Amino acid sequence: DIGPSHIDEVHAAIRDGMWGATEKELIEDLIRNMDPTALGAGSIGECYRSRMTLDGASKDVVIKVITPSKEKKFRTALKRLEEVRGLLPYYEAEVPHVRQACRVIDLFLEMVEKEFDLRNEASNIRNVRAVRNVSFENVRIPGVIPHGLGVTQRAKVLVTEYVSGVNIAKLTDPVLGAQAADKVRAFMMAQVTKGRYHSDLQPGNVLVDPKTGEVSIIDFGQMGELNDRQRANIHRLYATLMTRDVTDVVEM
Numbered sequence: 001d002i003g004p005s006h007i008d009e010v011h012a013a014i015r016d017g018m019w020g021a022t023e024k025e026l027i028e029d030l031i032r033n034m035d036p037t038a039l040g041a042g043s044i045g046e047c048y049r050s051r052m053t054l055d056g057a058s059k060d061v062v063i064k065v066i067t068p069s070k071e072k073k074f075r076t077a078l079k080r081l082e083e084v085r086g087l088l089p090y091y092e093a094e095v096p097h098v099r100q101a102c103r104v105i106d107l108f109l110e111m112v113e114k115e116f117d118l119r120n121e122a123s124n125i126r127n128v129r130a131v132r133n134v135s136f137e138n139v140r141i142p143g144v145i146p147h148g149l150g151v152t153q154r155a156k157v158l159v160t161e162y163v164s165g166v167n168i169a170k171l172t173d174p175v176l177g178a179q180a181a182d183k184v185r186a187f188m189m190a191q192v193t194k195g196r197y198h199s200d201l202q203p204g205n206v207l208v209d210p211k212t213g214e215v216s217i218i219d220f221g222q223m224g225e226l227n228d229r230q231r232a233n234i235h236r237l238y239a240t241l242m243t244r245d246v247t248d249v250v251e252m
Helices: 007-017 024-032 068-091 098-115 118-130 174-193 228-243 246-251
Strands: 046-054 057-065 157-161 196-198 206-208 215-217 223-225
Touching: 007 024, 007 057, 007 068, 007 157, 024 046, 068 098, 098 118, 118 157, 118 196, 118 223, 174 196, 174 206, 174 215, 174 228
Parallel strands: none
Antiparallel strands: 046 057, 057 157, 196 223, 206 215
16 A cells, blocks of 8 residues: 655645646645645555635635655665566566567566656547547546646646545446446446547446436546457457457457
8 A cells, every 4th residue: 555745845846847837826726725644645646625716606625746756666676576577578588478578577567668758648538538439428527627838737646626426346336336337337338439449448437426317427547458360359358258268369
C-alpha cells in the first residue's frame, strides 16, 4: 500500500506545478478548498478533492499531483530495473525468452515515463471522450477542467471533474455489479475498435454510483495503442473466450 505525500509537499507541488498560471487566486482557492485526505495515492501520483469556481458556480474537482519525493523514489526503482535490463542479454544462452523479457521491460519503461507528465493523461482523456459511442453512452469519463490557457493541465498537476462512486469490486448488489461490468466491457470493446485501450483498468479505476448505476472510469495515465493485427486478435480472443475455446486461445 503506497501512502500519500506530506500535505505540505503536496501544496508546494501544486504551487510549483502551476507556477505559470496568471490567476494566482485560482491556485490558492484549489489549495484552500482541498480535502487533506487523499482520494487515492499510487506509486507516482495522488489525488485530492477540492472545489473551484467555474462560470460563477462552485464545482467539485479532483487535483492529481506528482510530488518530487514520489517521483525521485520511483525513478530510483526504475534505475534498478534498467540495470537488470542491461544485464539480461548476457544470459540469453542460459535463460529462455530473454529477448521477450527485454521487450516487456522496454515497453514498461516507455509507458511509465509518459506517466511522469500529466499532460499526457489530459490528452488521453480528451481522446477517449472524443470517441462517443452508443455502446458505452452510460459510461462517464471525467473531463479535464477547461480553465484558462492550460492552467489546470500541467506536467505535474492536473485538475479534472470529480465523480463519486464505489469501487466496482466492492458493490454489494450482484445485479448492479453485473450491469456495471457489462458497461465496462462495452467501453473496452469500443475503445479497442478505435485502436486504443486503458492500460490500468483495474477495479479501483471503475467507480459505480449505487443509486443511479452510473459507471465512471478514471485514471488515464496509461493508454495503449493497437495496430490492425492486434485489434483483430483481440476481437478473436474475445470471441474465443465467449465460446470457451481454450485451444484457440492457446494458439493465439
